[in-house]
Amino acid sequence: MSAPSDISSVWEELARAGGRIVYLVLDGAGGLRDGANGKTALEMARTPNLDRVMRDSACGLLELVGPGITPGSGPGHLALFGYDPLRFRLGRGVLSALGIGFDLREGDVAARINFATVDGEGRVTDRRAGRISSETNRRLCDRLRNAVRLDFDGEWFLETVAEHRAVLVLRGANLAGDIQDTDPQATGVPPREPVALSAAARPTAELAHAFIGQARDALAGEKSANAVLLRGFHRHAPLPTLQARFGLKGLCIAQYPMYRGLSRLLGLDVAAPPEGLDAAFGLLAERFGDGHDFYFLHVKGTDKHGEDGNMQGKVAVIEAVDRLLPGLLDLQPDVLVVTADHSTPAVMAAHSWHPVPVLIRAASARADGIGHFDEYACRGGGLGLRPGLHLMGLALAHAGRLNKFGA
């Protein structure tokens, strides 16, 4: 991580103790207007509590990674946390491993696994093996742990994530992560080879090759999950923590592994996964004031419904969040941020590059007096349209956590 510095390194210089920050991240909440209603999900949602917060907040739009760039969940959150996602690059394998609480160590190479179905001629017919149950997944991982023998001076681990997803971790000297995905991202074609993308990666690529071949043999009798696809190979190098960088002792409240893993990577404490929205907000109320400075509350439903093209579902999640908002406001955080890690327009049923709305509520916020939190209303906000990376600096400042720059 010796890449060139950015504005966030100045916040590092200036960081001091101060107030408490709450990030309420509605995953994928940004969107587009649909044909039927002519509104985005945020525009459609009835959010009396959020509306009240908005009137007292500064607002604007965030472009998470860059113009035209559709963020994965990892890069989107890195930007919100003040880590330039072009400078701090993460593999999906590393995130998956961290997300299940796997004790990933420096130098480990992790790759995400999909159990998949291939036909008699080796062509992928289902990249997710009909979304097998987590139970089946665990049974298959057990079998592979017994059947596969990798010949190298090190250890390897295979762990179930959920449904068809698992993670492979290789631990040993001189491993490398620059290896091509074997997931062809399409059906009707065979998996790709785990090609080494550098000379240094050849031994690791051979291990991956051996793993894939032996897994095929061991899974030959399965009807659906008879092959594995690997992607997101990455060698794990610890990142500087939020505490080391900005002096923030953080707590993550998130149900999904990816976000929990990312938080752990950045040195946040991670609360036990809450079951549902009420539990998540309840947990925040319970933990608030327990010695943390930075509370990250992650809401997955907005993204999930967006990915499914379900506009009404997305609206319902936003409205459910709104009903829980008064409890959060009662905690009186010094800084409340509401935003998203990327857009997931229901009309696209996928992540997108469109900027997301953001609000910052704090005593020192230059309140815009805008009455609704959505993509269009926030065009008029005083925060303007700016890179997602900027958010953390503003949050720190509003929490009184940054010294003056220069004399």
Add this chain to the structure above:
Amino acid sequence: MSAPSDISSVWEELARAGGRIVYLVLDGAGGLRDGANGKTALEMARTPNLDRVMRDSACGLLELVGPGITPGSGPGHLALFGYDPLRFRLGRGVLSALGIGFDLREGDVAARINFATVDGEGRVTDRRAGRISSETNRRLCDRLRNAVRLDFDGEWFLETVAEHRAVLVLRGANLAGDIQDTDPQATGVPPREPVALSAAARPTAELAHAFIGQARDALAGEKSANAVLLRGFHRHAPLPTLQARFGLKGLCIAQYPMYRGLSRLLGLDVAAPPEGLDAAFGLLAERFGDGHDFYFLHVKGTDKHGEDGNMQGKVAVIEAVDRLLPGLLDLQPDVLVVTADHSTPAVMAAHSWHPVPVLIRAASARADGIGHFDEYACRGGGLGLRPGLHLMGLALAHAGRLNKFGA
């Protein structure tokens, strides 16, 4: 071109096949309100078709090169095409040579020539020699080709561009382009010397010096065109093409040499020059869907009238473009961009640094619902005010031509 990377290199990483993009570039279309009407040319123009497009488009403002920086046509277009103009620097000589279809090779040094008038004491009295005809220009170039002898291990070429403009190309080993312009950009003073700006450029500067002196002798009998002024010395190094960078197979439809030359430099195919606006739009309709992904239609009239301080002429060109717009819309490009490469306010009669309006029309555009395309209306657009470089990333994204970044 080993300068530090910028956001455009991330688009290179993410590029994939996708839809078709049309860039309609109204050269110098941005402007200022004049005293008589209190409106800019774009505000004044009656553009019912463009207004309709605007209502369905995302819009905003582009700052082409940087704050306060007035772009030449080359840098302005480079930015629009996704090439940071501070990273990719071009000499006017190189552009002139490419614009007349001259087969410029790597290492060639090109300089733009103006035939000019000097008085008995060697002071420039007319930097354009009364805008001599292209016919006269060709006759004078013939004479110079016969009269001038340059003593070096290489070849040289002298080619007419148009009116008073020509181009000089030096071809040989170890030539350099960092040589001071001899055009003093003023009358009443003598031409400047072609001073070498580095030790390596000395031999090339001496060749330029010899050429200028011998040209003065050969042109001594001419009434107006009795001297040459050289500017924009540049050593030609090929640029990475649009296809290599973003997977775009481009077609340029432009009447003027500069834009044709720049397009060729970036690997676009270049259609035969259309005579006038109707022909240009007709050519686009004819060629659309012929295997290109990126169609660049250049309109020069807006800039020309702006440079002449002719507000009404500029308005007329914008209205003429508007009348031709329905034919372009019938082609149903996946992405339509309308913008300018810089402002040329008629009240300044020159290029300027003021941001230009931009619209992006695409199925995935977050339409702003703004009803007119001009500098003031576009302030309210969701694209915000952003660097011109950003445009290509947005166009690629809206054409479905960028993969997701990270997991």
